[in-house]
Amino acid sequence: MSDTTLTPGIKAGRLDAAAYDENFGDLHPRLDDHEVLVAADRCYFCHDAPCITACPTEIDIPLFIRQIATGTAEAAAETILDQNILGGMCARVCPTETLCEQACVREAAEGKPVLIGQLQRYATDTLMEQGKHPFARAVRTGKQVAVVGAGPAGLACAHRLAMHGHDVTIYDARQKPGGLNEYGIAAYKSVDGFAEREVDWLLQIGGITIETGKSLGSDLTLDQLKASHDAVFLGLGLGGVNALGLEAEDKDGIENAVDFIADLRQARDLAKLPVGRDVVVIGGGMTAVDAAVQAKLLGALNVSLVYRRGRDRMNASVFEQDLAASKGVRIITNAQPVAIHGNGAVREIEFEYTDDSLTPTGQTFRLAADQVFKAIGQTLQGDGLPKLEGRKIAVTGAGRTSVAGIWAGGDCAAGGDDLTVTAVAEGRDAAEDIHSSLMG
Amino acid sequence: MANLESNFIGIKSPNPFWLASAPPTDKEYNVRRAFDAGWGGVVWKTLGEDGPPVVNVNGPRYGAIWGADRRLLGLNNIELITDRPLQTNLDEMTRVKRDYPDHALIASLMVPVDEDSWKDILSRVIDTGCDGVELNFGCPHGMSERGMGSAVGQVPDYVQMVTEWCKKHSNLPVIVKLTPNIADIRKPAQAAKDGGADAVSLINTINSITSVDLDLFAPQPTIDGLGAHGGYCGPAVKPIALNMVAEIARTPELAGLPISGIGGVTTWRDAAEFMALGAGNVQVCTAAMTYGFKIVEEMISGLSQYMDEKGFTTVDELVGRAVPNVVNWQDLNLNYVTKARIDQDACIKCGRCFAACEDTSHQAISMSEDRVFDVIDAECVACNLCVNVCPVEDCITMERLPEGDVDPRTGKTVSDDYANWTTHPNNPMKCAAE
Known part of the structure; x- marks a missing residue:
């Protein structure tokens, strides 16, 4: 553990230079050509497939997987993009575990769905890396x-x-x-x-x-x-970002999770992006998880994600919760913030345990916090x-x-x-x- | 543990698993290692006449069909007989047989169709101490263009003639290896029997083009832009081989003709199936070429466990056990009425049974809004396609309707009486009722 890890406050450069590349590398590296064939072979080509129904854009998933399996990833990409022009990004960010892959019959059969998201990425990457755009404009309408x-x-x-x-x-x-x-x-x-x-x-x-x-x-x-x-x-x-509704919410160190995430995405050099030693994220959705995990990956020593209801009510999927836990984020549920402590900058945040109907229990605890991210919704x-x-x-x-x-x-x-x-x-x-x- | 010792036409081996005449048995080094690994016998790579040996191509000799994870399902080869000098092979065979007296060593032979050629080669292989000879009448590529291999095997008269020469000029047991590239396998088998063969072995490889290179527009394997047909083997050919073995085993005129079963034997189970259909032993090649010699350990342990479970103490108790149950279509019981049954708890709702039945069969499976699939008995002809396309084992099964039930498809009451096509009223050739 390097000295900078223990340094209190919001500091940049907590990690060795190489650690940033490793921590922020591709979460799911693209499947290689052979892995794709094996993954595609697991698709049963279901009739009126449940995965299609589960996809908000209704991509013909069995068809594009069959196209991949037969060596025509470009045709597969067209099948995808025809329904979802951002199929490349959706392959990366879709919570497939609650959409197509949850509906996959192999999830029902053996708890291991076809890797639809990763197959979709393979197809769309293949086409896009060739610089091909498979759609053409109709004659101009003048509208x-x-x-x-x-x-x-x-x-x-x-x-x-x-x-x-x-x-x-x-x-x-x-x-x-x-x-x-x-x-x-x-x-x-x-x-x-x-x-x-x-x-x-x-x-x-x-x-x-x-x-x-x-x-x-x-x-x-x-x-x-x-x-x-x-x-x-x-x-x-x-x-707009929802406020916690507490006194002293304007103290230094209390930030919007969405701003942190945006700064991180736009940062040219992550080593220059400051992060707290003790970080607390308040919220239970994808934004909360994204902020918490990335704070940890930036070198925060302690990251707690605190949600006011039980785990089963979190908007973040089980996959995202597990991802956070695997990166060392501590998930605390059934606790809501009641006070911010600190002189000028936040030092601690106080929570009160709640029951499932959000009724305060009277039991409180404090978490050390030099940086607090609010992730309780946007408007x-x-x-x-x-x-x-x-x-x-x-x-x-x-x-x-x-x-x-x-x-x-x-x-x-x-x-x-x-x-x-x-x-x-x-x-x-x-x-x-x-x-x-x-x-x- | 069951006794796997094999006695095939008087040739003894520790188990019924032999390596077929092929690349794995081309030299002393391989064969010693095969015997050490546990193989019961070896049919040495086919020997040709003395003189300059044949030459092989210097490009790829094999083409393959794979499953998605590169599981090798079928292999095609354009390799010829041994391309090493005859004397080298004979010397090696002699040394191996001397050191492995309890293992079977068979010489596979292919020489031009004249009596002197066969007489000469026989006289030379006898000195190796080998346990028998196998006549290669099966190889479908290269050698067949020179009037040997399958060019002989496809002409029953030649099969009989050469077999007779071999019996005349040696006392060794003669196994005739048959080509499947023929309309009726019983004809060359009969010719072999008539010629005095001690046994037949089958199948040799099947004429095949593995695939076509769609950029070069040439068959694969491709040699400098061209390709030739080869011989197909491996798991994909097993059903064809099983049928040919059974055809011989169940033909009364051929009854008692020993069979060495070949064709896609990969596991103990494959071997047991060949033996149940009448093969006295089996020969293996592609599985060894895919996984190495060690697979014989699984074959030995698997067959042994199976035989123990069945209470068989010798392999001969298994051999031919399924033959009486192989019949012609017209002998099947038309009063045996079954319907598909879907286990709703096991069903994962993929809908493949529905697609298969709706698009390509009898529209006998219904699909509800919430993806519950049910069999419509009034339409189900019990074809079994749904069972075969269902990805979940035992989710769909065929259930026999009990006697007295009415088949809603035909409106007829199910009878337990056996009745086949030969007596069916729709059969214009039906036998008299009496």
């Missing part, structure tokens, strides 16, 4: 569509619209397109700048212009977009949006909002899980609906 948000929903929508011959402009508040693919997601799930490469590859369809640094509300208004385009698709992210921000349902944009059918000519999909739209793959499906389906409306 202009605005897409707000260059995340999975917006990109999927834009690609499908462009394919149908429409001209699309994507506006995004950030400096780079990609949304959570670029700024969210643990670094070890998308190595070597894959998110950026995937966007570049997607844009090969043509007909899509991306304007970054353009934020809805400050740089653009919905009315303007509506007036200057034939249709608008809203694929915004959730810009949609913005004024003048179409009618909301709860805290998100209400939609009917394929993403139609309360305002004619405006569609919405992805995290900002009500309904569906906040998953990349769900966003892609919603963006794609909205694009088809927009196309039908425009071409009437």
Whole structure:
């Protein structure tokens, strides 16, 4: 254990240089050509396969696996991308253990599903590394569509619209397109700048212009977009972060997990990224796990992930929970934060145990903390949006909002899980609906 | 532990597992190691006439069919008979037989179809002390183009003639190795028997092209852009070999003709199946080429355990035990009515049974919204395809309808009486009822 490991406070460079590469390498290295054949051979080519039903984008999984097995990974990639243009990223970040692989009959049979995610990655990587884009634009329609948000929903929508011959402009508040693919997601799930490469590859369809640094509300208004385009698709992210609701929440060292994750994704040199010695993550979803695991991988000595309910209620899948545990993250459940202690900067955070109905038990404990990440959910921000349902944009059918000519999909739209793959499906389906409306 | 000692046409060996005449038995070094590993006998790589030996190609000799994890399922070869000088082989055989007197050593022979050639080679192999000869009438490539191997085996008259010469010019037991590249295996078997053969061995390899290189547009294995057909062997050919063995074993005119079973024997179970269908022993090649000589240990322990479980004390109690149950189609009981039954607890809901039945059979499996698969007895003809495509062992089974039940497909009451096609009313050739 090096000296820097024990140094209290939020410090950069806690690890040897080589450790960063090792810690942030590919979580699941790509299967090699032979491993792929063995993995593909396990697919039973089920009739009306349950894995297809379980996939929000309804990729024909048995077909693409058979195409891989017969030495045509490029054809397999087309099968995938035809349904899910971000099939490359979804292969990396999908919680397959709760989607296709959970539905796989071999999971039912022997607890070992076909490695659908890894097979999908093999196929999409094979095609994309050849620089091939298998889709072509239809004849230009002259219709202009605005897409707000260059995340999975917006990109999927834009690609499908462009394919149908429409001209699309994507506006995004950030400096780079990609949304959570670029700024969210643990670094070890998308190595070597894959998110950026995937966007570049997607844009090969043509007909899509991306304007970054353009934020809805400050740089653009919905009315303007509506007036200057034939249709608008809203694929915004959730810009707000839920607060803990405690006093002294503004103390130094208390940060948003999403910001930490974004900084980490954008960091050119992880050794320069500071992290606490004692890190506490509050929350029980994927964001909480991504922050906790990466804090540990950056060299934090103690990382605790604290969730107010039981393990079975965590939004993070069992796979993610196990991953966190395997990296040395301590998972504490049935405890909610009640006080922040420290003079200027946070030093300790106090929790109270709760029962399953969140009733406080009166028993408290304190965790040393020089860095606290809040990961208890994000919210949609913005004024003048179409009618909301709860805290998100209400939609009917394929993403139609309360305002004619405006569609919405992805995290900002009500309904569906906040998953990349769900966003892609919603963006794609909205694009088809927009196309039908425009071409009437 | 059961006694595995084998006495095949008077040739004794510690067990019924012999290595077939092939690359594994091409030289002294291999054969000594094979005997040390536990093989009961060896048929030496085929010897040709004296003089300059044959030459082999210098490119690939083998092509293969694999499962997804490179499990070798079928092997094709274009190797010829031994390409070493005759005297070298004879000297080695002599030394090996001297050192392994209790193991079987058979000389495999292939020389041109004239009596003097056979007489000459026989006189030379007798001096090795070998236990018998096997006449290679099976090799389907290369040598057959020169009028030997399967070119002889495909002409029953030649088979008989050469067998007669061999019996005339030696006192050694003669095993005639048959080619499967023929319409009716019983014909050359009969010819061998008529010629005085002590036994037949089968099958030799099957004419085959393993695969085609779709870039070169050439058969594989490819030699400088060209390919020739080879001989197919390995696990893939076993069903063909089993049938040919059974055809000979159950033919009354051939009854009692000893058989050495060859063709895809990979495990003790394969060996037991050949023996149950009438083979007195088995010969193995591809399995040894794939996994090495050590596999014989599993064959010995497996057959021994099986025989103990069955209460067999000698291998002869197993030999031919299944032969009476091999019949012609017309002898099958048409009153034996079964239906597929799906064990819902074991079912993993893959739907393969449904796809197979719905698309390619009798639309006898229903599928519910929640993926429950059920057999529709009124449509099920008991073809067994669902059983075969189901990935879960014993999930789908065929259950016999008891006597007195009505088969909902035919509306007929099930009878326990045996009734076959020969007496069926639809048969225009049916025998008289009396």
